[in-house]
Amino acid sequence: HSSSRLATSNRSRRPPKAESPKKELVLNENFTKDTETLGSDEDNLTDSKKNQEKLIKSLKGVDPTAARQILNEIVVNGDEVHWEDIAGLEEAKKSLKETVVYPFLRPDLFSGLREPARGMLLFGPPGTGKTMLARAVATESQSTFFSISASSLTSKYLGESEKLVRALFQLAKRLAPSIIFVDEIDSLLGTRNNDSENEASRRIKNEFLIQWSDLTKAAAGKDQGEDVQRVLVLAATNLPWTIDEAARRRFVRRQYIPLPEKDTRRAQIDRLMSHQKHSLSEEDMNELLQLTEGFSGSDITALAKDAAMGPLRELGDKLLLTSKSDIRPLQLKDFVSSMKYIRPSVSKRNLSHFEEWAKVYGSSG
Ligand code: ADP
Numbered sequence: 109h110s111s112s113r114l115a116t117s118n119r120s121r122r123p124p125k126a127e128s129p130k131k132e133l134v135l136n137e138n139f140t141k142d143t144e145t146l147g148s149d150e151d152n153l154t155d156s157k158k159n160q161e162k163l164i165k166s167l168k169g170v171d172p173t174a175a176r177q178i179l180n181e182i183v184v185n186g187d188e189v190h191w192e193d194i195a196g197l198e199e200a201k202k203s204l205k206e207t208v209v210y211p212f213l214r215p216d217l218f219s220g221l222r223e224p225a226r227g228m229l230l231f232g233p234p235g236t237g238k239t240m241l242a243r244a245v246a247t248e249s250q251s252t253f254f255s256i257s258a259s260s261l262t263s264k265y266l267g268e269s270e271k272l273v274r275a276l277f278q279l280a281k282r283l284a285p286s287i288i289f290v291d292e293i294d295s296l297l298g299t300r301n302n303d304s305e306n307e308a309s310r311r312i313k314n315e316f317l318i319q320w321s322d323l324t325k326a327a328a329g330k331d332q333g334e335d336v337q338r339v340l341v342l343a344a345t346n347l348p349w350t351i352d353e354a355a356r357r358r359f360v361r362r363q364y365i366p367l368p369e370k371d372t373r374r375a376q377i378d379r380l381m382s383h384q385k386h387s388l389s390e391e392d393m394n395e396l397l398q399l400t401e402g403f404s405g406s407d408i409t410a411l412a413k414d415a416a417m418g419p420l421r422e423l424g425d426k427l428l429l430t431s432k433s434d435i436r437p438l439q440l441k442d443f444v445s446s447m448k449y450i451r452p453s454v455s456k457r458n459l460s461h462f463e464e465w466a467k468v469y470g471s472s473g
Contacts, residue, residue: 167278174268174275182276183283184253189243195379195405196372197237200230203363203471204245212249212285212338225360226324227341229293231348231470232365232462233454235406238344241365242289245342252283258296258343262309269312277319277339285338293343297355320358348465356469364466367404367454370397376405380412386438396443402452402459411443411450418442 164175191201210217211224218224230238246253254276261269280286290296296313323339343359345351356362368376374397381388388396400408419436420427 163279163282167275167282170275170278171268171271174271175279177268177272178254178275178279182254182256183279184243184246184255187243188247189240190247191244194237194240194244195376196368197241197365200241200363200365201244203361204228204241205248207361208245208287208340208342209249212251212340215338224338225340227320227343227359228361228363229348229351229356229359230342230344230363230365231465232346233367233404233459234346235404235453236365236367237405238365239289239291240405242287242342242344246287246289249285249287251285251287251338252280253287253289254280255289255291257291258294259292261312262295269308270315273312273315273319277323280339281323286340288339288341290341290343292345294345294347294350297343297352298347298350299352317355317358348469349461361471362469364462364470366462366466367402367459368408370401372405373397373400373403373408376408377412380409381438384416384438385435388438388440392440396440399443399447402454402456404452404454407450407452411446414446414450415442418445 160176160179164170164172164179167175194201207225207228211222230241232238242255243253245251256276261272276288280288296309296316320341323341348356348362374393377393377396377400400411403411416438419438419442423430423435
């Protein structure tokens with residue numbers, strides 16, 4: 109779960125502009141009405157760029173460069189994830205529906221005592237589907253999805269981070285309903301940021317907390333006529349115990365995302381095998397499920413990819429002359445030999461650390 113993973117994958121996976129109608133739609137719906145009076149001197153720009161520039165101009169007190177950076181690098185378009193793409197995790201899905209999806213789709217039902225939470229934390233071992241869940245929530249709640257890795261705020265963008273954080277929250281409000289997904293939140297809200305030697309990180313953390321509180325205050329006052337209610341900070345971490353106590357309390361819901369149970373591993377393996385020629389019997393499958401105990405979702409994906417190479421590997425150079433239909437199906441033995449290299453990435457000891465933390469600080473249900 110490396111720091112650069114999210115930031116780079118967002119960029120590399122973003123489809124060309126023409127394939128991303130969602131953002132176009134959101135931009136048009138939400139701001140053309142109040143920016144019509146602005147003159148347009150950017151005739152050479154494409155429509156979507158023009159809209160983007162209008163939006164940026166209309167934001168008060170926001171650095172235009174930071175706003176542009178957010179729209180180009182942090183807003184995720186296309187490459188949608190749906191609930192059914194995620195194996196298992198029924199409890200987490202239920203909790204996310206109740207906390208985010210229903211309130212976003214039916215704001216009229218979720219007011220007063222049913223006021224939606226402004227912060228939700230997903231915690232658990234790496235590779236268990238936290239990022240996938242966040243993406244699914246954005247798709248299913250028809251929200252603008254802002255995805256940022258907290259470690260990039262404290263490294264890549266350091267120096268401009270405070271401006272970026274301000275722009276992030278202003279844009280999220282403007283383009284609401286919005287999900288602000290912060291991966292590796294521990295590197296932003298961890299206790300070590302209280303350390304005075306890290307002045308810059310402390311400032312970003314404060315700015316983040318201020319902007320986040322403003323969201324809550326604005327919602328309580330409902331003074332701006334903006335859709336402030338529907339902005340949620342959804343964060344993920346593999347190190348929940350390092351989060352500062354004050355910050356932890358702001359995450360009203362803290363959802364444990366555990367390693368996949370047998371049924372979940374079965375569902376994921378079935379999905380991975382669905383487009384693959386294989387000869388796994390029911391008995392083989394049961395053995396495979398035993399063998400993958402302790403594997404995370406991403407370990408299982410890695411294992412299946414490596415195993416799928418088995419039938420090709422044994423051909424050596426003959427591979428070049430063999431027709432596709434003559435390649436033998438994938439077998440249990442391919443998984444078994446891949447297991448020499450692909451091992452569970454989470455240790456038992458580490459796992460009990462998560463379970464303890466979940467017992468004390470997790471939300472049930
Ligand atoms: P995290 O954010 O918890 O570190 P990710 O959501 O980035 O994990 O998952 C990494 C990869 O592992 C995914 O792209 C997917 O291939 C696989 N994966 C993890 N959990 C699941 C799951 N529950 N269902 C399907 N695939 C999963």
